Amino acid sequence: MAFWTNDGREVVPRLVWLIDARYSTPAGAAERMTFGVDAENGELRYATPETFGLNRTAWSMNYNSANFPNSLTWLWNEGFPSSAVPAALSAYQLSQKPWLTWADVLMQYDDFEIVAHHPASHSSWYSFASPTTHWLLFGDFMAYELDAVAHEYGHGIYRPKMGPAPYKWWDEYHAANEFYGDLSAVVTDIRDRGGAIEHTWKITSDVVRNLKAPTTVVGDFRDWYPNRRFVGLSSSVAYSNSTIFGHALYLLISGGYHARVGGSAHPNSGTIPAILVNPTNSALVLQIFGVALLDMSIAGTPMNGPNLRAATVAAASTVAGATVAANVGNAWAAVGIGHACSAPPSVPTFEIQPEFCRGRHTITWSTSPNVKYHGELVRHPYSFDVADSVVDGTMNSCVQNVGGLSRFRMRACNACGCSAWSLPSTMQYYPICY
Numbered sequence: 001m002a003f004w005t006n007d008g009r010e011v012v013p014r015l016v017w018l019i020d021a022r023y024s025t026p027a028g029a030a031e032r033m034t035f036g037v038d039a040e041n042g043e044l045r046y047a048t049p050e051t052f053g054l055n056r057t058a059w060s061m062n063y064n065s066a067n068f069p070n071s072l073t074w075l076w077n078e079g080f081p082s083s084a085v086p087a088a089l090s091a092y093q094l095s096q097k098p099w100l101t102w103a104d105v106l107m108q109y110d111d112f113e114i115v116a117h118h119p120a121s122h123s124s125w126y127s128f129a130s131p132t133t134h135w136l137l138f139g140d141f142m143a144y145e146l147d148a149v150a151h152e153y154g155h156g157i158y159r160p161k162m163g164p165a166p167y168k169w170w171d172e173y174h175a176a177n178e179f180y181g182d183l184s185a186v187v188t189d190i191r192d193r194g195g196a197i198e199h200t201w202k203i204t205s206d207v208v209r210n211l212k213a214p215t216t217v218v219g220d221f222r223d224w225y226p227n228r229r230f231v232g233l234s235s236s237v238a239y240s241n242s243t244i245f246g247h248a249l250y251l252l253i254s255g256g257y258h259a260r261v262g263g264s265a266h267p268n269s270g271t272i273p274a275i276l277v278n279p280t281n282s283a284l285v286l287q288i289f290g291v292a293l294l295d296m297s298i299a300g301t302p303m304n305g306p307n308l309r310a311a312t313v314a315a316a317s318t319v320a321g322a323t324v325a326a327n328v329g330n331a332w333a334a335v336g337i338g339h340a341c342s343a344p345p346s347v348p349t350f351e352i353q354p355e356f357c358r359g360r361h362t363i364t365w366s367t368s369p370n371v372k373y374h375g376e377l378v379r380h381p382y383s384f385d386v387a388d389s390v391v392d393g394t395m396n397s398c399v400q401n402v403g404g405l406s407r408f409r410m411r412a413c414n415a416c417g418c419s420a421w422s423l424p425s426t427m428q429y430y431p432i433c434y
């Protein structure tokens with residue numbers, strides 16, 4: 001139902017069919033639009049054109065302290081660089097590259113958002129999201145590097161589509177958010193250079209991540225989905241897991257085998273399998289991931305590895321056909337999504353044995369092959385929204401020292417997903433040792 005009005009004087013309800021349409025032109029341009037057709041007379045009443053909005057305001061940003069923004073200079077309204085600001089034109093040219101990269105993708109941009117890193121130094125990074133003002137804040141040093149800027153544009157594409165960020169850093173929403181940032185960086189880099197080079201797969205000149213060989217970079221970067229990380233209170237969990245998706249992207253564009261093929265497939269008992277992925281045009285890959293993101297957004301599909309695999313395979317099938325779709329599936333299989341499983345594990349059961357001394361409790365559970373266990377502990381009043389992850393691995397027991405009334409819960413995860421959480425059990429602090 002839609003409502004027509006003549007300057008607000010009277011309102012007329014009309015039944016309108018909303019038609020979701022995709023099309024492409026012989027020149028290769030592709031759009032996705034929603035048409036509203038009047039149900040009574042068939043007239044076209046409404047259309048949302050694809051708009052790559054060039055209407056956001058960009059400011060400079062010099063980050064020095066907690067008081068930010070402390071130095072803002074207007075650089076441009078997108079499409080209209082400010083020649084009055086010396087740095088503006090070069091920054092404008094830089095910013096143009098990622099937005100033109102995404103402008104070729106089959107999806108709508110009307111709710112595009114920009115975020116930006118603005119480091120105070122090479123060793124200190126900050127990110128800033130501005131869904132209301134749509135500012136692009138430029139910092140110093142690496143913030144002016146193309147892949148840093150393009151990475152933020154990737155967040156700007158992802159976040160409005162996937163909605164508000166969940167509280168927990170282990171939620172794969174966050175890993176995929178960082179992945180879409182790196183996807184944007186890599187494809188912008190390839191587009192800008194006319195092809196991939198070795199450094200295309202390294203994010204920034206400091207190599208904060210390497211999608212070609214994730215585990216070679218200092219940090220806890222993962223490359224095998226069954227071994228994704230759960231414990232951690234900071235964004236490092238998201239970056240650790242993002243490179244699993246990132247390595248699949250590398251394989252999909254460059255082709256080849258997993259970086260550690262034949263190596264340990266922890267927690268699976270075997271080795272990382274030799275699954276050959278064929279090289280795929282990077283612009284097509286970006287389009288597939290754009291369509292997948294839009295489809296997941298429309299369907300309200302939760303973001304995680306198996307769902308992203310399914311969505312990109314379906315998108316590839318629509319956009320490029322069965323052969324490319326199979327290759328996309330192989331890229332995900334090569335990093336272990338869906339490996340050695342047909343469904344998520346069942347909910348684990350555990351026993352808590354109090355030791356009656358300073359809150360020590362031993363928790364035990366039985367294990368299954370190829371499964372990681374994820375446990376959370378929370379103090380009274382038991383909001384698991386703010387629980388700490390305290391178990392992440394293939395172990396069958398752990399010891400928790402609780403300082404008061406606390407609750408513990410677990411779930412089990414494999415390469416097909418995670419079980420539901422168990423019911424929580426309560427632990428209590430006993431002050432007497434004997």
Ligand SMILES: [Zn+2]
Binds near residue numbers: 127151155177178181
């Ligand atoms: Zn990021």
